[in-house]
Amino acid sequence: MLAQIFQISLLNLRNLPQRLGSSSVIVVGIGGVVAVLVAILAMAAGFSATLNRSGAPDRAIVLRGGSSSAELSSTIDNQSRQFVGTLDGVRLSSGELYTVADIPKRATLLPSNVVIRGVEQSAFEIRPEVRIIEGRNFSPGRNELIAGRAASEQFVGIDLGESVELRQSEWEIVGIFEADGSAYESELWTDLAIAQSAFRRFNTISSMRLQLEQPGVTDPLQEAFDNNPSIDLAVTSEEEFFRSQSQFLTTLITGFGYGVALIMAVGAMFAALNTMYAAVSTRTVEIATLRALGFGATPVVVSVLAEAVALALIGGLLGAAVAWFGFNGYTVSTLNQGSFSQVAFDFAVSPDILVTGIVWALSLGLAGGLFPALQAARMPITRALRGD
Template identity: 45%
Template sequence: MSNNSLAQIGAITSMNLRNMSQRLASSIVALIGIAGVVTVLIGVLSIAEGFRAVLEISGSDQVAIVLRSGATDEMGSGLTQDQVRVIADSEHALRDEQGTVVSPELYVVVNLPLFSTGTTANVPLRGVGPQAAKLRSNFKIVEGTDFTPGKFEVVVGKGASLQFEGLKVGQQFRAGNTDWTVTGIFEDGGSVAESEVWTDATVLQGAYNRGNSYQSMRVKLTSPGAMQAFKDSLSTDPRLSVRVFSEKQYYEEQSRILVTLVSTIGKSIAILMGLGAIFAALNTMYSAVSARTREIATLRALGFGSAPVVTSVLAEALLIGLAGGVVGMIVSYIAFNGVRASTLNFATFSQLTFAFTVTPQLLVQGLVYALILGFIGGLLPSLRAAKLPITTGLREL
């Protein structure tokens, strides 16, 4: 491109941008439309990002989850007392002064009302072994005390206590024909455990008539590198028929369905809303071209080429898209980031609490989408302006 062409582009674009105040109302409409699309896009995708973040921080490469062969989650699994003993005896399991660091666990769901709507939703009630806290690296009781083994007592994850009624210290709820007393609230670094209610596994077995059975077993290994050897030792043991996951792998597989679903829905909504924003941008830019018809024709008659005209119109459209994108980024970050909510975990059909997470990557995605909308909205009007016959434009009043 010659220096002359660049000079023409700079001159026309500068003049066009200086005259944007004459089209302020229509420009603001287009800007608000694009900002709204960006806000919705980032808001919906922050749900998927928050869900993914919860499950990612929940997983450890040094903790194994053992399920029945063929099971993909705890709800469809089952382990006997004898199988639990065999797994706990593995040479690859970590041991401390209290014995092997394992937790045979039982998982049921109970219905409790949500604070937000008053409607009931599924809450995970997990029976755990005495060593369960050692398998969650950030576990700590932040209010009240731990449950007493052998009693109908529970401790509640912080996330669950904020989302559901009846889960504050000292309160009771009914599940499995039993009244359970909340003795404490715990945190676990924002992990999936904070969406759960914990009790003694033996007590939960009796309350739900589960005999001596469990559904899963967590095992802390001597090191992350021992995972494959642990898998091999269990798979070759004739007394067992089990599947072994690292905790990280297990939660990654659980997150895949919901993250994909939410991301697809969010992007579909953004595309539909984006069509409306494009029409607003088109209207704005067609109005700009119509108002400048005679001016554009005069410039063309003076020797200005089509490329500078196209560039000037696109520059205005992109500036509107940029401004709308920035506004949408700011609004979505303030409105959504860190807001706590709950959603259905399709792997367990129970509620999972999480925080909306607006990441820098999501903000960049929103800004890029805004620029795309601006570009599409300005493309057709810019081409019309460039192709407008000079004689027709000069006749415009």
């Protein structure tokens, strides 16, 4: 039987060039499905990876209790800030003011939220991945900003040496920094004291970044907060903080991607059905002759499925290639619901996503070839030989 399957399948594949027009319908249709699916999944993966790169196991973030994991809605007073700094298990701490400003995007010239983060000098020790790559660091007490690389590329007026208006004052961009492709690269940083003054947040901060003596150990800190009735704070690891921020949008994009791909897949599957039915119809006499020569029904079914799967595989590989060369590494920005600001990220077409796309292609090929294959196997030999 295996020999028969091989012979008929080889015959079918050799005849594909003669049906190039109809076969291309399957290839293009399934290729489109795979390209769209891979591109959208790569978007979700890139966004998630950017936020996940922002966290480190030896860092934690402290927010006001009940602030729903959002720095923008958190306020910490001086008393709470000083208390955190005295706790065991904390190697370094940085009080930070988190706010947003409207700055036009280069692509649309429409205003979008950009994070303005006021930090202490210890913020750079806590985040060693933050490196100035152009210009210099801001000077304390002056209206100076350093811009993340992604923010500089995405927004108008955020180039080195330019000035941007914030709170009716001019702020000079004195440096550009990188942070290993993390979400921090979409932010503007300045001195904490000058940010508090400019944004009228005197004696308060939004959050605290902690460098822990023992990575991931935050329970003793939370117990200390809970045991002090005058303190209303919550601590979480930085990795978990960014993971929770990415979860909603990643799930939304992934669900949208599968939904669009499913709708397109239905169309591609019907195209495959029509093409394979037509292929079987034009080869009625050929299939009946093979059956009359002793070839069984199973080899006929498998050969038709093999043809459909082969065309689907070509389409899947074509769609995967389009997604890889067209989208991998492509930089976009979107609103992060967790931070209420724009986050720039790169599409990430990973091997796992490519495999998912190919599996979809093969599944569509099998679904589109199954019923035509069964029709070919059940075809009455005598009627088929007469061409009825």
